[in-house]
Amino acid sequence: MLNENYSLKNLNTFGIDCYARWFAEYSSADELREIVGTDLYRNSPSMLIGRGSNLLFITDFEGVVLHSAMRAVKLIGHDKSSVMLEVGSGVLWDELVEHCVRNGWWGIENLSLIPGEAGAAAVQNIGAYGVELCDVLESVKVLDLSTGQEISLSVEDCGYGYRKSIFKTSARNQFAILSVRLRLSRQPRPCFKYPHLEEEVLKRGEVDLATIRRTIIEIRTAKLPDPEVLGNAGSFFMNPLVSASKLEKLQKVFPAIPNYPADNQQVKIPAAWLIDQCGWKGKSMGKAGVYEQQPLVLVNQGGATGKEIAELAAAIQTTVANQFDISLVPEVNYIG
16 A cells, blocks of 8 residues: 555656655545555655645655546536536646537636646646636545544635635645536637637637647646756746835836736836846756746756756746845745
8 A cells, every 4th residue: 555665657657756755646536545544654744646746855855745537528517508517627628628628618728738647737827828727627626634524614614815715725634626617618608818829829820729729738738847858847937026115116127028907006027027027948967957048937847856946946936036126935845
């Protein structure tokens, strides 16, 4: 059940060569209860992992790493306008999107090609091209790791915000996600909030699920490296939010600074633009680098350690803070 000195190289998309002191997979709530009931688990640090698409291992993990093998996708309800799916936490996210597109279910097609698993998607509240997971999420089924009780949490319970949830803050390490429930539309419901997305779709064909998914995949592939080829975690930093007054001050010095409306009378500034303006695109520090096609992506150029990537991230943060007085916050979680 518990594997000792287990390599996590294939469970983090940076491809960092690191190890878990102990590792276990579970395919049901009962199996997970059995694992967390052991003395070894209770007396060790622990963490839950998906495909590691938002993790940076600075060191080996001297504890127990748990990974979900709950991979069922169940249609649990439907009517003329919508379907309800229950998705196991170990389901690969992009395979789920492909399944939904193939069945004509609208809602997550803009989230095509995002790496990782469904459970981690709910932790991170993944988002892209104008859509966030919480837009279609009905509830999250979790196991309370201290009591062994199964609980259903509503979207409100999960405290979702921009790349934010209670699973990353107040309830960190308290729950293991077992499954997520999604409500998707059976009627066409394209989301074209993202600038120029509709234009790109129409270049490729009709406004249908298959064309939207193909468009998203082509856009992402052009900007983001394949983690199987060049280790990365996608967007490394969150897009910073600033007040309208701060934006006004910045525009006096940087008139071309791009910005988009956000919640709470704030505006969002693309982190990629800030990093690019600071001259980091295509630059390297040791074996860690900034991707030449997209400065928001940090890459393992071959044999980089987590420490090297973290040092590169810190140098970028310092430069952006000095030039723009803006703090970049990593979207990636550091381990160790």
